[in-house]
Amino acid sequence: MIKLIYFDFNFWRIDILRLSLSYSKIPYNYERIPRNDWKKRKNDFPFGQLPIMIFKDKMYSHTHSLAHFCAKKSNLYDSDESKALIIDQVLDWANEITNKIAPSIRAAMREKNFAKSEKLRKEFIKNDLNLWFSYLENLLKRSSSKNSFFTGKFSIADITAWRVLFWFASGKLDQINDSFLNNLPSLKNYYEKISNLKSFSELIEFKEILSSS
């Protein structure tokens, strides 16, 4: 049985693993570590970070590696090497845009420096928000003739793109709302279609992510 470990809040890094396994009805255990326990738990993990996956009594780290593993198990990766490269790029894109917005989150959450956070968020919006989502939209247009799925069939790339789009469009990030999608009509249309994809939106995890936002 696969075990996943993350903090006691939802985030794309763990949700893409849960959604992927659940999509193919692969059972998993899930441990949520309370944020307040992190100091005493951090050193339990090989890279001092979450998410973690435990498989056959061994611990594994890093979102891209875990997503690759869970997607292969769930038949949501691709054996075609060009399509696998598209999927990998979406996973790496998710990491990149997360790294771009992270300083503004860290300033508020860890440093409690809200003025700094506000300034960093403004810079992110000016320099990166549209640029990095337009990179994703361009990848979608290049990869998918009908702009429906990144590889022509539903995959971990779509789960990841949807989850990150949901994060940015949910209104949870200060100064950002879903209006950024108005400049990116193909991506907006894609996001709406994936949000309404029956086989995906009926998952318990999908509903839980929506209701916790």
Ligand SMILES: N[C@@H](CCC(=O)N[C@@H](CS)C(=O)NCC(=O)O)C(=O)O
């Ligand atoms: N390289 C890691 C990065 C994971 C990461 O940044 N995790 C954050 C939570 S989203 C974390 O564990 N932060 C706590 C810490 O670094 O002490 C991955 O790809 O999963």
